[in-house]
Amino acid sequence: MRYAALMLIGCLVAVACSTTNPGLLKEDSSVKDDEQRLWQRSIEEQQVLDTSGFVYRDAELREYLNGIVRRLQPTETHDTRSFRIVVLKDLHLNAFAYPNGVIYVHAGILARVDNEAQLATLLAHEMAHCTHRHALRAFRNFKRTKDRIAILQKPEPALHHEDLMSLLGSTRTVAVTGYSQDLETEADLTGLEFVLNAGYDLKEAPRLFEHLKRELVEEKAREPFFFGTHPRLKKRIQNCEDFLRAHCQGQEEGVKNTEIFLRKVQRLVLENALLDLKAGRFPSAQRGLEKYLTINPHDPKAYYLLGEVCRQRAKENDIARAKEYYKKAILLDPLYPEPYKAVGLIYYKEGEKRLARRSFESCLALSPHEPDRAYIRGYLEQCDD
């Protein structure tokens, strides 16, 4: 047992010590072969993701995100590398980059960050994985050690991501499963340099981690692989703060672009709140909807959805609050049928048959082909009794 433990420690040390600096990668033919194989595998995985139905289609947002990446990209890499952002309809806070420069960002994290500077921190981290050829380095490291410790190296899939990641099969690339501690730290620090050089406000960077930390607490989750499995979040926040101390003192405030960011992501924020609602993540859904209302304070759909959050959660005072939200939605758009139906359901369950009838009839009058009309007709019959 003791011998096994020593062997295990030895293996882990061997892995930790075998990380290669990007500049030190010897450019022989085997490196080129490996990189080609990785890129080919990346393209195959991207094809699976791109046809999965999980890609969020919004040309304006895509252009905006690609613009941020162009701003972040160091000029010396312009000739050798191009980046492309793809947004996935996934409510969990995550992002990952393929070695060929295609970066997948979950809608959940886009909906959560507050401004362009925070988003730039996230994208720059992923870009650094590409510019520093982390996938290649991890792959070659794996090849060297696989006979001894392949099993030990296999990263555990992060909670909540099994489904989406399982689309890619068991041989998915390391880009999707996360990197080692050294590579994640390097991506953090290099990414922060990209952010600084692009003129973004570096003081926003730690706030990205705060969003992620809150998610971990709320979801009682293990760390999503944006963090990698190592180092732990606390250590990474510390790294970030050290970088800020070294580079931000006496500097003018950088670019945040809060307004433009919120304008570009507003539709995504609303749709992600709906995903959160379906998943029963009521605090996240509520937060997303409240954020959306700061951008569009007169959107009846957001008030209706806030009502749905409260009605479906049904904790103390939630039902009364739901009614208020539905009333507000109706006030903003009296021709919107959904809140009538929802408030009718509340009245129906409370035994307020006259009020329920009025609400259900309004819903059907506004939307004769309402998908739930069979239920509503049943309720109306019950209201007659």
Next chain:
Amino acid sequence: MIRYLLILLLFIPACAPWIGSRGTFESPSHHFSVDIPQTWMRLKCDRYLLISQDGPFLQYILVQERPIARPFRHTKKKLTRGMLPQEAAQVIVDEISCDQSVLDFQVKENTPARVNEYDGFKLLFIHKNRDGLTFKTVYYGFLIGDRFYSARYNAAKRYYFDKDRATFEEVLQSLRLERPTLDALWLAYLPPSITLPLSNA
């Protein structure tokens, strides 16, 4: 070594726990009974009833019971006592739509339904799997006290769904609930080896 492994793999299908069982299936732990159609095979399992004629990846009928307090796999929403059938249907729809192995999920019909004497709901939906094959499912569910009962028929949309739809309706009509007992709060986890899409809802 590899040769032995291959031989072992060849034996595994022969050990698959599918059994032919005509007549009425009764399970005291499940508190329900249904008539199994002729020529259909049943998965040997005490926790739920899964039957198929051509294999579960082409078509299956699944009858399940679950305590309402048991959490779902993909949504944090819960069924609660006194929920309207429409509300219960919404929880099931959300559970399925949050399952990322269920692609291109579309609800075609969501209506109230009576299953024998029980008020419940009926869903009709389609989805694709990872290989792009389209499946169609009809799903009935109802709440009785602290338990949720469901019966569904899932089949490849092309050819198979229509082929056995009438058989499913016969199975559904034969569904009878036994007298419920409070001490039978079992957990109906599907064994990983036969986990099917939509099996948790």
